[in-house]
Amino acid sequence: MNKVSIRNARPSDHQNIVSVMPEWWGGRDLSSSVLKVFFIHFNNTSYIAEINGELAGFLVGFFSQTEEKTGYIHFVGVHPGFRKAGVGRILYQTFFDACGANGRIIVKSCTSPINKLSINFHRHMGFEIEPGDMLIDGIPVSSNFLRENDPKVLFRKELS
Numbered sequence: 105m106n107k108v109s110i111r112n113a114r115p116s117d118h119q120n121i122v123s124v125m126p127e128w129w130g131g132r133d134l135s136s137s138v139l140k141v142f143f144i145h146f147n148n149t150s151y152i153a154e155i156n157g158e159l160a161g162f163l164v165g166f167f168s169q170t171e172e173k174t175g176y177i178h179f180v181g182v183h184p185g186f187r188k189a190g191v192g193r194i195l196y197q198t199f200f201d202a203c204g205a206n207g208r209i210i211v212k213s214c215t216s217p218i219n220k221l222s223i224n225f226h227r228h229m230g231f232e233i234e235p236g237d238m239l240i241d242g243i244p245v246s247s248n249f250l251r252e253n254d255p256k257v258l259f260r261k262e263l264s
């Protein structure tokens with residue numbers, strides 16, 4: 105694979121990203137969760153991966169306003185044609201580095217229990233699954249984390 109380059113996200117990236125999301129998420133349209141405001145106000149912790157100038161992946165993250173030592177990854181996606189080649193790892197490592205440089209020693213994220221790919225990816229990236237209030241397929245989930253009766257798997261990693 106050609107070299108991956110990483111840069112900070114810009115507001116002008118938003119439209120391109122939401123337009124590819126349904127395809128990247130296998131037909132699920134989660135694009136309403138990726139707001140343009142993230143590309144305006146969280147662009148120093150949100151990243152675009154490019155290969156030969158083409159969009160290869162993105163990460164939307166921010167530093168928690170509530171937990172002073174926590175960085176939160178809101179969304180990550182990698183082009184289906186570039187998966188399992190380390191692009192997701194590079195995006196996460198870039199965010200971890202930004203966290204480390206700013207005293208954010210804990211990184212959190214979450215996903216839906218049906219997204220086994222994401223669960224596997226986070227495990228490979230060294231995240232633990234936080235205790236929840238029920239199990240789905242043997243995995244702890246939190247039923248009401250982002251809204252009522254919408255279980256999420258909560259991930260947590262301490263940066264060493």
Ligand SMILES: CC(C)(COP(=O)(O)OP(=O)(O)OC[C@H]1O[C@@H](n2cnc3c(N)ncnc32)[C@H](O)[C@@H]1OP(=O)(O)O)[C@@H](O)C(=O)NCCC(=O)NCCS
Pocket residue numbers: 128129178179180181182183186187188189190191192193194215219221222224225226228229
């Ligand atoms: C999840 C996703 C971002 C991973 O990106 P990626 O570039 O393929 O991941 P990487 O190649 O960097 O892999 C990083 C680690 O995760 C593991 N991994 C990645 N995809 C995996 C899969 N499908 N099954 C098991 N492990 C997987 C890799 O083996 C690697 O671990 P290793 O270094 O210990 O071998 C990508 O599959 C994707 O965009 N999925 C659709 C969108 C989505 O579900 N996003 C996450 C929820 S917001």
